[in-house]
Amino acid sequence: MQITRASEYAMLGLLALSRRPAGSIEMVDALAHEEGVPTSFLGKIFQSLSRAGIVKSARGSGGGFSLVRTPDEITVLEVIEAVEGPIALQRCLETDSDCTHREGCALCGLFSEAQDRVKEIFGRTSVAELTRRHTPFVEYEERTARSRPKHPKTAAATKPKRSRTLKLSS
Amino acid sequence: MQITRASEYAMLGLLALSRRPAGSIEMVDALAHEEGVPTSFLGKIFQSLSRAGIVKSARGSGGGFSLVRTPDEITVLEVIEAVEGPIALQRCLETDSDCTHREGCALCGLFSEAQDRVKEIFGRTSVAELTRRHTPFVEYEERTARSRPKHPKTAAATKPKRSRTLKLSS
């Protein structure tokens, strides 16, 4: 009963993307480094977001991903369901449920209640709201690195790798 | 992000057991047939419940499982955690979390909120409460079988197989 890493990474990628000026195209590699997630995996995840109409992709050199809507119009629920399919806390609650217990089953009712609460919470939280209270992974790393012996893997991840849009906005 | 069948079956088994007179020993096979779940799998699941101190096992001929506490003293949360380990809606929230995002991560906070709600709902619901509004699988089957062409598998599952304790109480 876990929200997968795919959803987590999707959210982190969107948080990174929504820190950019509206409409800017960004490549997956930059987003991935910024939040410390594996690049190609994030690429695959963003394909789902693209199919769901949350982001727009541009191929070829100079390509990348951009937001279709503003961050406050994208809910966490939407992102999770784009990546994992419709939320179902239990198999009874799946859309094509083959649950044999149907009416008389007390469990379905209970699970349904819990699921509704979860969906309600994720449904009323927008990407914009999370961006406000989120510190990017690289920033966190840079701050703590000073008071800590350098770790080779960490040092590599922190290596400066400015993005196209960041250059433009400076 | 699903509650597994193991937890579902555990609950169904406990519902069946809690319909019996307090303290009666019942074998897994009877409970399994009553709720239409695979017998040996339920056996394995009940081992976890036994280790968690929710049921007590008796080996050998005449053995089986019995409740340690009354049904209203057993919460759904407890049962789920006995079977699946501590609930963690996301890996950030695991007890030995290696989540790299720590303080600055807005996601952890959101996931934590959702998880608290789920745990609250499951924590305040007892097995006794569910028993009150639950129709056993066999009963449901028998009722609907009359108005339906007989299905060989269903017919086999409905085959009378009275339990020891039921005989005693009649």
Place this chain on the structure above:
DNA sequence: TTCAACAAGACCAATTTGGTCCTATTCACC
């Protein structure tokens, strides 16, 4: 026209889930 940058998606390994089946234990009956 060619090349490099990029998304797309086929592919793969590890883990988790959902079981089955054999083994060890215990009681009841002779």
Place this chain on the structure above:
DNA sequence: GGTGAATAGGACCAAATTGGTCTTGTTGAA
């Protein structure tokens, strides 16, 4: 008391899901 049937215990296994990597196909820029 010995023997055998009944029962929980637990090792084992197959399938599905997760968490990725790597190759391929597209596209724009030079």
